[in-house]
Amino acid sequence: MIKNSDITVVVQGPVVASPDRAMDEGITEKCLTSVRHHLPGAHVILSTWQGQPVEGLDYDELLLNEDPGSNITEYTADGKPDASNNNRQIVSSREGLKRVKTPYAMKLRSDNYLVGDQFKFLQASFPERCEEDRFLSERVVVNNTFTRAYARSRRVALHMCDFFYFGRTEDVRALWGMSNLPDLAYDQTRNGQKQYWGAPHYKIDCTQKLLLVALQQYDASLNVEHLHDAPDDLIARSERIYANNFVIGEPELIGLGLCSKFGPQERANRLSGRLTYVNFDDWQVLYKTYCDAEFPLGMAPLRIRKRNFLRAFLLAAKLLEEALKRLKKKA
Template identity: 55%
Template sequence: MNNKHKISAKDITVVVQGPVQTFSDRPQETGITRKCLDSVRHFLPGAKIILSTWPNQDLTDLDYDQLVLCDDPGTNVRAYNVDGTPQTFNNNRQIVSTLSGLEQVTTPYAMKLRSDNYLISDAFLHLQQDFPKRCEQDRFFHEKVVVINTFTRRYAKGGPVVFHMSDFFYFGRTEDVIACWNMPLIDDFIATKDCPYNIGFPDYSIDCTQMLFIRAMQQFDQRFTLNGLLDNNPEKQIFSDRCFANNFVIADPQQVGVGLCRKFAEKARVSRTKGKVAHWQFKEWQQLYKKYCDPNFEIQYSIWEQCKLFLQRCLYVFPARIENKRRLQQRQKKVVLNNK
């Protein structure tokens, strides 16, 4: 049954989360939050805007409907470098500012948008409705949630990864978007003799996006677990793929209608070919959708396009596996030497 329907902007609340200026040593692109808010007014006239940010920010000339000021939870430590220095992240800040804003939403649909990104179209409205078919297995949401493929990686360090979902942009039913961020704050990692650097060592620590995704999805299924960035097997890959196909729509920022700040655009590695080809591509996601949700779905994905992507990965992605194997061996050796 096709349940596709037209979504009105009046049924949408956009939660713009994050700092609006330099905050705790995190520089912001000048005027980017105003550009973000103005883009929402332009492409979603009638939608409500909630700005979820921190106290003592300069809110001059910012156009929003509701302000949520969050208490700063500070940074969190997820791992230690081999030299003993901590790796600090803003994961708790992102959880707090996102969830605090989403909890104020009363409309049927919600968007989570970073304060340093912006809209360039309303294409996400159509994407959210264009792939309505579901399968019963690993069906966790009421409807599909649209995300961008920036940092939704298919490969990392040259190898395949699972549960690596971008944390930049979410659009869907409000209860589904809230579910993506409904998680407790992250406790600092405590080093021990048996686990001195990170969980899963000598494998790399799981990526921040993997961690956030896993913590959110564990409310539905405890199989969402990883021991390290490259923790993978055929069973986990199928589980991850089916979850992506059944609960999300993954496309590149331009296809979704999202503009990235300069930090992630222009000459940034993630926006160059070398970075892009490591991500899930929209047509690859469509292949998952056809496989798990709608066998009758027709994909316009030529052999030439598939071969081109494979060759690009042969050039930019797969060679890193050899270097990565050497690095993992070195990490293990350092632990042996330090324990002598």
């Protein structure tokens, strides 16, 4: 059993909404209160920005980072830059994790919260490892929301959620120890065309980009060029990396609560969205496949078969919809 006193929770991100990022009113206070309730005795670091209203919030340690601002990830066809908050997440996570002194650490977004402590049991419940693609000292528990097996109706690799990480401090720190991402340089020769990482294919997802940068410290040859860069050998590596270094589970399974924009009625949690995710049943199959051939799956295969039937129907409908859109454009 992992003791609460051996855990530091890094709550990272803004305290209040900014013009480009909506937040539930009082969500960071709710986040911090939930940590105190579900992990009494854990150390809490709030890693946010200079100028944020932190008065009255319950934390043990406060880190007021200089806001790095957003980073340019694409340009429209007329050359207008579009930016993302990747570097804000990197800085608040990285700098907070640098201060952790306990054996275990959690990276928790300031607009999410805890509903339990199941992640402690999950992190310690799967001891077997294989040698290939074994990067971390122990497994790190992550949320399955946006941890996709499919995106835009096609297979994807290394598409793992960045909301929640729990594991050995050295592992979580390594996964969030990357440098800030550079702005995408504008190519004057491609004026009149959209520019982004992965063009002209679908843009590489930010979750792919962050995980890829983290894993390249272990294997510099690992790469994903665009969203659907997923040949069979890379899919196999992606699955083995998931099985060997992480535990992937639904929010309620790991003890995570999501803010309202990821609530039950939002697109992320509709059936059509959830069918594209890697869930805990899927992960257990990967664990059995790559790490522990004797692991009992129980009813997981039956649930997976039912889910795959629905998934196949959904993907076929989406592919048909995309084909009709292309025909309409040509017409």
